Amino acid sequence: MLTASTHHPSAGIKRVAVLTLIAAAVLSACGGGGGNPGAVPAASGATGNTGTGGTGTGTGTGTTATADTKVSLTMTDGTNQPVTSLSGGQSATLKATVLTPSGKPAVGAIVQFATATAGMVAFTPDTGSALTDANGVAVVTIKPATYTTAGALALTATSVVESKTGSAGLNIAIGAAPLTVGALSFSPAPAGRLPAFNTLALNIPVTSNGQAATASTGLSLTSLCAGNGSATLVPGAISNGVQLATYTNNGCTLGRDVITASIGNSSQTIGIDVSAANIGAIQFSGSSLSGTAIVLKGSGGQGRSESAQLNYRVVDQQGNGLAGVDVDFSATTATGGLTVSPIRATTDASGKVSTTVASGSIPTPVRVLASASRNGSVITGLSDTLIVSTGLPIQKSMTMSPAFRNLEAWDVTGETVGISVYLADQYGNKVSDGTAVNFVTEGGAVASSAQGGCVTVDGHCSVDLVGQNVRPATGRVTVMAFVQGVEDFVDMNGDGQYSCTGWTGPAGSYRPLVDTCPSGGEPFTDMPDPFLDTNLNGVYEAADNDLPIPFNSSTYKPVGNGAWGLNYLRRDIEIVFSGSYARLSDVCYNGSCTGATYANGASIPLAGLAGTGCAARALSVRLTDVNNNPLPFGTGVSVSSATKLSVTGLSPATIPSTLAAGGTLHQMTVSPDAQCAPGDFTLQTKTPQGKITEFKFTAN
Structure with missing residues (x-):
């Protein structure tokens, strides 16, 4: 039996003096005490002063060396064999035998079991205390606090009998015990493939030294599908040595998943067939x-x-x-x-x-x-x-149109007229936005300083022609628009593109607008280069200052190149730079006409409107500008004053959009008053810029 020295723990009671006397007596009886087996700690849950340890036999037992209260302490395993070490989930029995100072078993005495190192072991009951039985024996159970706890530990058992305190100590070792993973299983077992987004419970048995573990510290759960994010493994609680986990198939496409559960060097795997997620949309x-x-x-x-x-x-x-x-x-x-x-x-x-x-x-x-x-x-x-x-623009679909055709620009500078170009492809579809159109003119200025042309939006674009120098002597200005597009052709086979039946390359390899068709293609209009036709006679004449626009060449070509393809599509229009002051001619009255021309302020007699036999008469006149062109668009024609005469049915009362040489013809009816008295009236023209011309008609 292991003999230990008397120990003096502090248990929160006033026993210091008594224990000091006991210690002295023990030392006297033992001749100063034996060896020191190790420090014996104050009891956890019972405190006191520690003494000097006695000798130990290494058998797992200890006995006090006092003649008073005697305590011996042993630790045994499940087979009641003395042990001095524990590991993992292993538990042992701590047995303290207490004798009274007279050497008899102490019955009903309180024994406090304790350790000075907190957190390494757990007692059952957790107070670490027990009463002695009829044989003076008190028993508690001890086990490591966790499966990973490791180290050396000093235990004590202390009891007070008849005001005498006895204590025994025991040094033990704690070793971390490995956890072992058992065979994995699903609950319930899956029937066939696990559909996407379905879940199964996974059972993971965990033991320590063959005993059911109460914790699964260090457990690792992995799977092939979880590794690529198409499955999840979520651990739950452990009960009766079985760790639960939840496996969810999030649409794994591998067909079969392999799950691995491991703790340290112990691992188990289980396979499961999985279905990929159905396509939702x-x-x-x-x-x-x-x-x-x-x-x-x-x-x-x-x-x-x-x-x-x-x-x-x-x-x-x-x-x-x-x-x-x-x-x-x-x-x-x-x-x-x-x-x-x-x-x-x-x-x-x-x-x-x-x-x-x-x-x-x-x-x-x-x-x-x-x-x-x-x-x-x-x-x-x-x-x-x-x-x-929206293919490329084609010549036959190109349209050019001014807002009006007679601009007040001969005598006035800065007036503008809008000119629009409309483009479409072979099928009449509007061309793509952003198609560039260029303009040239023989008089005034066209387009803007930012753009020498315009860019299409919704198949068309517009520019302004500005009235300024140069002003052609005729007062007539030609404006041409041109744009890159394709020459007209007859789509004989309806495939939407030019077909070359004479192509000598591999069948189906002809590329319109890339390859040149040598002969035998669909009918087309071979276009020469465009030019600004200043006299609008359709013939390029350098002497008339016609302006050539070579396409893809440095020289003007008056004839086509004999092959269908790209060219400058072109349209031109004529705009009149109209003078602001009217001239009057072709006065037709009462069935006869005069050939005279009248300027501003002229007085023109009318017979048959006064005196005997007076009657209403039809009157027509022609109005032109200084160049025998129409007056400006929007010019008003009116009777500004009338005396003894009335004028009705004046038409047109406004100069229309027109290019007509010789101006515009205006008709009216002139009626005398009831007395057939002599009278007069004034015919007035007023341009958009407020320029006025007047002609006086008199009846005597």
Whole structure:
């Protein structure tokens, strides 16, 4: 039996003097005491002064060396064998035997078991105290606080009997015991593949030294699908040595998942068949276009696209993007050779996938269908409608129109008239926005300082012609607009593009506007280079100061090049720089006309409106400017005053938009008063700029 020295713990009672005497007596009896087996701590939950330790035998027991209260302490395992170490979840019995000072078993005495190092062991009961039985024996259970606890520990057992205190100490070792993972299982066991977004309970047995563990410290849960984010493993509680976890298939596409549970060097795996998530939808997410239209094949260029990238996203029923899904694409029409490429693509990590649609040669609306299948189910999605339209402008569709044709610009500087150009392609579709149109003029100034022309929006654009020098002697100004486009042709086979039947290259390889058709193509109008036709006779004449505009050349070509293709499309119009002051001629009255011409302030007699036989008479006059051109558009014609005469039915009362040489003809009816008295009236013209000319008509 291990003999220990008397120990003096402090238990919160006033026993210091008594214990000092006991210690002295013990030392006297033992001749100064034996060796020191180690420090014996104050009891956890009972305090006092410590004494000097006695000798130890290493058998796992200790006995006080006092002749008074005697305490011995042993620790035994489940087979009642003495032990001096514990590990992991192992528990042991601490047994203290207490004898009275007279050497008899102390019955009903309180024994306090304790350790000075907190947190390493746990007692049962947790107070660490027990009463002695009829044999003077008190018992508690001890075990490491956790499975990872490790180190050396001093234990004490202390009891007070008949006011005498006895104590025994015991040094033990605590070792961390490894946890072991047992065979994994699902509860309930899955029947077939686990569908996407379904959950199973995973059972993970955990033991220590063959005993059911109460904690799973250091447990690691992994799986193939959890590794790529398509499954989750969430640990729950541990009960009766079984750690629970929840496994959720979030649409894993591997087909079979392998789950691993490990603690330290102990691990177990279990496999489970999983189904990928069903496709919830294929969503069209937009295109590379700023609008919804692409131009006809061969009509591309700056700001004009013949193709568009279409973007889709494949998602599951939860709206999550599905990676690795093969998507097939097809167009709702292949009119004119429209194509889609690629016809199959695979979604990226976020479920995104794209394809490109390229136009053909014929305008058409089109949608692109995306389809994919999974788990036996086919899902489709359509793009928004695209419009394949708007080829290059063609000559026959080019239109040029002024706001009006007679501008008050001969005598006035700075007046403007708007000129618009309208363009369309072979099919009559408006050309793409951004098509550039240039202008030249033989008089005044055209366009703006920022742009020498205009750029189309919705198929047309406009510029201003400004009245200024140069002013041609005739007062007539030619303005020409030109734009790059294609020559007129007859689409004999209706494919929307020029076909070359005489092509000698590989079949189907002819490229309109790229290759030159040597002969045998569809009928077309071969256009020479344009020129500013100053006299509008349709013939280029350098002597008339006609202005040549060579296309793709440094010299003017008066004839075509013999091949269909690109050229400068052109239109021209004539604008009159009208004078502000009227001249009057061709006075026709009472069935006869005069050949005279009258200027501002002239007086013109009218017979038959006064005196015997007076009657109402029809009167017509011609109004022109100084160059025998029409007066400015919007010029008013009116009777400013009348005496004894009345004028009705004056028409037109406003100068219209006209290019007519010789001006405009105006008619009216002149009536005498009831007395057929002599009278007069004044015919007045007033231009938009307020310039007035007057002619006086008299009846005597």
